Amino acid sequence: MTESILVINAGSSSIKFQLFAIESGDRLERRFKGQIEGVGTRPRLFAVNPNREILSDVTWSAPDVPDVPAALEKVVEFLRPQIGGRLPCAVGHRVVHGGPMYSDPVVINARVVAQLERLVPMAPLHQPNNLAPIRAVLERRPHLLQVACFDTAFHRSHSELADRFALPEQLYAEGVRRYGFHGLSYEYIAMRLPSVAPDIAQGRVVTAHLGSGASMCAMIDGRSVESTMGFTALDGLPMGTRCGQLDPGVILYLMMEKGQSAKAIEHMLYHDCGLKGLSGISNDVRELLSSQDPRAKLALDYFCYRIALATGSLAAAMGGIDAFVFTAGIGENAPAIREAVLRRIAWLGAEISVQANKKNETCISRKGSKVTCLVIPTNEELMIATHTLRLMRAHALQEKRA
Template identity: 40%
Template sequence: MKNILVINSGSSSLKFQLISMPSEEVLASGLVERIGLDTGKVHYKSGSFSTSEEMPVKDHSVALKEVTKHLMDPEKGVIKDPAEIAAIGHRVVHGGATFSDTIVIDEKVKGKIKELFSLAPLHNPPNLKGIEVAEEIFPQAKQVGVFDTAFHQSIPSRANRYAIPNELFDKEQIQVYGFHGTSHKYVSEKANELLGDDNTKLVTVHLGNGCSITAVENGKSVDHSLGFGPVNGLIMGTRSGDIDQSVIFYMIEHLGYTAKEVSDLLHHKSGMLGLTGYSDLRDIEEQAEMGNRQCQLALEMNAYRIKKYIGGYAAAMNGLDAVVFTAGIGENSDVIRRMVCKNMDYLGLKLDEQKNSVRSKENRKINKEGASVKIFVIPTNEELEIAKQTFDMLA
């Protein structure tokens, strides 16, 4: 038996699980959320014990040190010595054209991850920070990188190429890479288990602070909303999603923005934050309920963008067996699910309002009985998927 610590550093959160492999027993788990805010929260669970603390969490380094403190706590911890952890599996968002498989991390790998900062400025920096802090705290553990881009290697050329000069693809590898691949892979496999068939046409909808949507046909990713970098597609917490390129040119040529300033705006100041002043959907839903028109419109825009992608992917696959909602918002926001599925009868989506309103951590079906297209809520478990791939690297 080997203890695998899985670290999943998101743009504003850090999820972790300590998993005994190959039994897949979760020894401890938790979440540090709202990183960068004074209202950060640290959640920790081990067996029947659980705790939640509110505290300022300045950055991902502070978050990981808090996680380690809990794991090694004399009373509530589950390990006494860092040497009890055999390997640490790190979620890394962008592998570029270099990393298409899970890999043991060394200085060369870290250098390449750093080179890719410009392609995933919200994620690769905290991913690398998590690796560096883990190396410091657990020097004896093997550090393993699992890349979000790997699942999307199956996207065919007709979908992963941009209509720009070929030399930019041939020499610079500018193409669709895709992200959240570990999550989309996990939930699509679970959906196929629920459907009792691997030969399916699915649309998996990953909604968190970062959002993406994937067309999955017969277990393979065949199209995806995020592309060369993680800012395209759906409207996100602070990222714009799809935008007319002319807007960028206009901002630079006529409004005096630099390219760096535009990039910062599209990554950090747009999306739901730019529309409402809030980046957390829970705050936006609360404000919308109170009559805040900006928040109401932002929710409508968010759902409308998702609906368009579902329709487009159903057309691309010439069919649709199920839509899967996952990740923090997808799993917990009955509001977004309801708005997305409203008036989608033409595609066969018929939401059961009562089932949709139930909070649960279980895989569940929320469509009306007899609906031709199933609607699933499947909690993602990127950590288990990462643990499996990390454990394989110890062989």
């Protein structure tokens, strides 16, 4: 069998994975994708090939898959017969936070893991789970090349003005700054734009990554110049269960007047806010769109309102806007949300084609619209595989020279 690269995206109770074959000319071709979800509660592994044919659909009891390392073992058991018993040549991981030290993907070793562990307080919901399978592979297969690809790296091109908070210099020197996230998604969109819309690829583009986690990015000539997320993945837009932009005085009030602990506030901000908190119903946009409850409407209206506000801010950072791109789960699959957003930013020159939007076409703006409006599916896993292949080849070359 040809060489392959395994891509892992680990969450708190799930592991998403994809296997890419390395074809001639170092072309990457996805062989299958899947995920093991419900870790510790109702574990289930589901995987399909590129034709969406089911390769596996297995469930276990909670004690059989109690944590992420155990889930990784189940993924490996599934992989062995799929790849003829051969290990992949390398494993690429999504790591949410790279801090100020990592502006590019990096080959993983014990020193890198130790540095990434120090960033857990900046991404408590994501970083520990990203690192769990990395440690498991290091323990079981220490010689297998692993690569960390960071959600923050794409935004390291920001100016100091965009990176700063109005805080004392010492805090900035210690790493308290605006990082931005979803960088792998934005990097993929920047890579796709020259072929999808070459006339605006070098222009001023606002991209909205709208999923359970949501953020927006301002790009000029494919480079990030500003983002809605900051020091952590809590900032910016309201999300499925995360609050988004919040007056820090609210935190002080909850601690000093309500007597809430930092841990309790952290849990609320990450798990009980956003669309879930506003609606009191669900964090799932599909459920909210189908609901007749006025609280569901409030939550969705607020979501679209904040996206429109952020668009104006990002356009100001670029001195104008040439295109608006929707991506990720909501952005790619919710025409009603796209229409509501574009109607709110019509003053910027965005004119929606209602029919094209309902059909989920790539271009959903009317002919003559000053702002080109696009829907481009993201592919973070392909970006991770691409970076992993590049570092794998570079690593092999270094070993050969040594």
